[in-house]
Amino acid sequence: MYNQNSMGNGTVRTPRREDSCLSSRRREHSSGAFTKLQETVLLLEEELKQKWKELQEKDDKIKQLEKELEVKSVQIDKLQDAIGYNNIQLSPKGSQKKKLLSVINQGPILHNEKAPEVHRRQKAKEGVSAEPTSRNYYSPSSQNPDVTCIRKDSSAKKLITGAIMNNDFLRQLEASHVRRMVDCMYERVYSQSQLVIQEGAAGNHLYVLAEGLLDVIQNSRLLGQMHPGTAFGELAILYNCKRTATVKAVTDSKIWVLDRQVFQNIMMSSAQAQHQEYFSFLRSVSLLKDLPEEKLSKIVDCLEVDFYDKGDYIIREGEEGNTFFIIAKGKVSVTQAVEGSQEPQQIKTLGIGDYFGEKALISEDVRSANIIAEEDDTQCLVIDRDTFNQMVGTYQELQTYLREYVFQLALNDHDRRNARKKSLHHSISRDNSEVNQLRELVSRFSSTSPFRYLDVITTLGTGGFGRVELVKLKDEDMTFALKCIKKKHIVDTHQQEHVYWEKNILQQINCPFIIRLYRTFRDAKYVYMLLEVCLGGELWSILRDTGSFEEGIARFCIGCVLEAFDYLHNRGIVYRDLKPENLLLDSEGYIKMVDFGFAKKIGPGKKTWTFCGTPEYVAPEIIMNRGHDFGADYWSLGILIYELLTGSPPFSGTDPIKIYNMVLKGIEKVDFPHRIGRRSEDLIRRLCRAKKKNRNGNLSLHFSEKICNFN
Template sequence: MNDHFIEQGAVESTISQGQVIGEVGIFYESNRAVTLLAITPVTTWFLRRSAYHYGKGILKKRRISELKKLVACTALASLRPATLEKVADAATEEEFVKGTYIIRRGDVGRTFHIIKYGTVDITGFDGSVPSESDELLLECMSKGKYFGEKALQVNGAKQTFNAVAASDKVICLALEKRDFDRLIGRIPVESNFDELAEQSSPVLPLDPFMNLKLSELRKEMYLGSGTFGEVYLITSRRLGKMFALKQMRKDVIVERNEQRHIIREKEILQQCRSDFIVSLFRTFRDQKFVYLLLEVCLGRSLWSLLKYEQNFSDGRAKFYVGCLVEALDYLHMKEIVHRDIKLENLLLDERGYLKLTDFGFATIIKAGEKTWTFCGTPQYIAPEISRQEGHDVAVDFWSLGVLIFELLNGNCPFDAHSDDVIYQLTYAGIDAVPFPKSMNTSAIKLVKFLCEQNSNTRLGHFKNGVADVRNHQWFKDFDWSDLRNGNIQPEYVPNLKLDRRDHSGSSGAWSQNKSAKIELSGWDENF
């Protein structure tokens, strides 16, 4: 039983019993690339594309349903339905026989496990001097329980316990760290074994800031200002750490009716745990202000750096854009749209790596839905926002294209003396913008794909999402794995002693803005 492929009159290859042909046509709606000719009598089985996708949909719904039942009585049940669907898609089944170590104490955390079948023993130490004879059974976990999350929530953290298959067969749903970070991020501690194991662990607890008080913080210098207040560099002597404290006036927030936006900014930041996004550690409030205690990045903003250097080399721009792409991928997996991507909101940490900040315009937009809020910075606003046609995640990709152009050339492709003129330039489109001859051809193509007028055909908005940006020719030799692991050496590493002089202000005890009025309406009770 043999068939031949024939393409343009030539015999390309022969297939025989048991082989498969035509799978590309099922996966993707594409034309046949070859002709299949029977040279002997044959019997074939065939599967229509519609039947394949229907069956695939049934299996997906079954996986989602199983996952929801598994985690129904756990903290994971509070995840958004769309997020649970993505977890079900990303997780893989792993099977273990009795006595197999699923996790070993001391290993760097790489995988999160949910038990689908069987039982798992969690063993570790009770805080006394560790030795094999002191190891205790901390918990016997069964179907629906999960483990391994704590070491994933602190980069480079090591497991503080062993997880051993206790029944004859154990089946777990496994989620790799990268997918865990994007989809889940942080889970409240449920198991007692975490507390026992942590007593002998050198790893900091996930939330060492819970008992931190505002009165403990010492103001070191002024870092900048925003619509509702100021940002200060502060220190906690007890923790031996520096932070950025965003202090916002409650009276101004209420006067401008922005309470919902401030609450949403806090809630979105609390969901995020990424190496490429500024972390929120905790919040405070008093009679006049609400506060966000943030990760501090003293390596300057990309705006001040570009202003000083005028433009960046192709390789350096690619590194910064790569960091931003990782941040956007993380956010979009959580259905978060930033809506204010610009140089001022990109900060460098002490390593020279870029982090995205300022989530004042960020919102959650579910797949297939749109919102009509007019927001953003004019030079970076996608045309569908200014036209108020309804927008979604695609607006972040438009801003990304604008940013790439700016990093390589030192100026925005859409800029003018007034906002109205800027919007007219965006309507004219990226094809009306002159590109300098010095700009890399593949970078030009990427910018044009990202700044596509039609948001439905904009790069990043197809079914592969951010993966299409990563796979673009401009990133051909870029090592995304090295970027995520912090193994790329940036061309520019901040000199923090010098860069700190860029921030005005002076050291002194913590003090409050005396012009702020007392505001006691209670909208901030959850801060």
């Protein structure tokens, strides 16, 4: 028998039953606890996933609300612009800085508790202009203006660049232009309480605050403050304008400055250099070398730049093509299938100034070789056959319908139409004879004493320039309009050249759709222009009173304007100030174009650079100082059609910079009202395309047809 003492001798004790049960219960308890822990972990993981999902949904909701807030802010801005009401104190915090900066460029801010109920059409639009530029033509001999670069460290360049890129208007400039602007800005130091900008003073500079703090004050009221890294005063580098707020240094401040003339020189010289380079490329192409200069210049304006990386196929052998290429940067290899070889063999390498695909410009072309980019960032200038044909062809289609339309005036009877045409032709011939007789008569008057020969009947209108009087010849019932322009106003606004151009151009013009100038006078205070009188009133006044025109009336107005454009453009004259305010009605109800202060003779294939026009009507190329030509007039024609049909231009507001930003965003962003028909909308969008090549190209092929279907 085993006894308890035997355990010390290595004997094994048999476990008791109660010990075995206890161990089992412990294992079961441990297993249950682990299972419960696993379930808890799984539950927590599921809850975590749910919380994460909810968090993501909330993030998405926040983003959606931010977008909605941004849209609402834009809508609020538009509504405030529409009623001419901007109040910094009521604006959202995020847009307060933009509102503050816009004060320097726009009219006084209204601080009334209630916005005045004034419709925009109650106030006529005003034209603006920079100083005329003396160098307006592309010429191989023209010298680039002297633009001085100022040394800066990298931190200063970074600050200026950042300020420019944070400005809604300036950020739309090309990177190369921004770099040159940064290089040319010079430093000014302002002591505490010193004025940077004086309210009411003429503006001529763009500023970037580098160090310090500035107050913005209007009508002795503090509107806010500006901190380092802020660009302001950008409107002044476009044209002459009065500052509408005071900017004063709160602390000693350092500011980077750019003059308007330097900015304009940067824009003009770079565009001219690029134009001349592209022109030289085209002149080297045997197919194009005999084309007239104005045709080549038009083609230059239509060239697009395509970019390729190393190994990219520009064209492939055997494909059909309609595009012509000129290499502007990099190199390409030319390969061709060779009998007996599985792979195409390299024939030659082409570099800058070389071209290929020229046959595609005159007929359907099957590519005879592969063209492959050999370097990254290879650049080619390209133009397709349709665009080429439009530019090299004539623009006769532009006037065909409109001549007929203006003569016919929608008369239904064929015989009456013919009679009307004969009558109108006879009337025009008679008018020309009368104009010459009147010019001969008034040429005998002294050039310094107009009122010796004229009696004033009444004042027709007044403005910043002076006034317009209704006058008659003494002892005769022959009436005229006498435009009296203050010499001081001409000098103060640097418009001497514009006045000279207006006189010179109007003296050469004899068109039934353009106001006639009979004689000019001058005395110690005024320059006088004796003009044809149009007592039918301003088209703008009629539009303001009626709200909008039916398409038939708008169509007639546009027909008259296009007759005037045809006359001017055929003589190399660009008008640049189309708007209802500059269209008068004569006694027979025909439209006459007036106010030629911005008109200029540039010649075919040339460009001019002066910023001038009315903000709501200026074309993108004028805003961006790229040089402009007759295409700017066609842009304004599209804006005019829109305003005649709706009562307001598509781009409008109280702040010119905001208007320019809308113009640069494009007509594509404009929602057309239902009252504008589909054909009218299509015509407006074609005329207001940002790229001039598309604008002009559509004119040559489709313009007459679109006008015919205007209703």
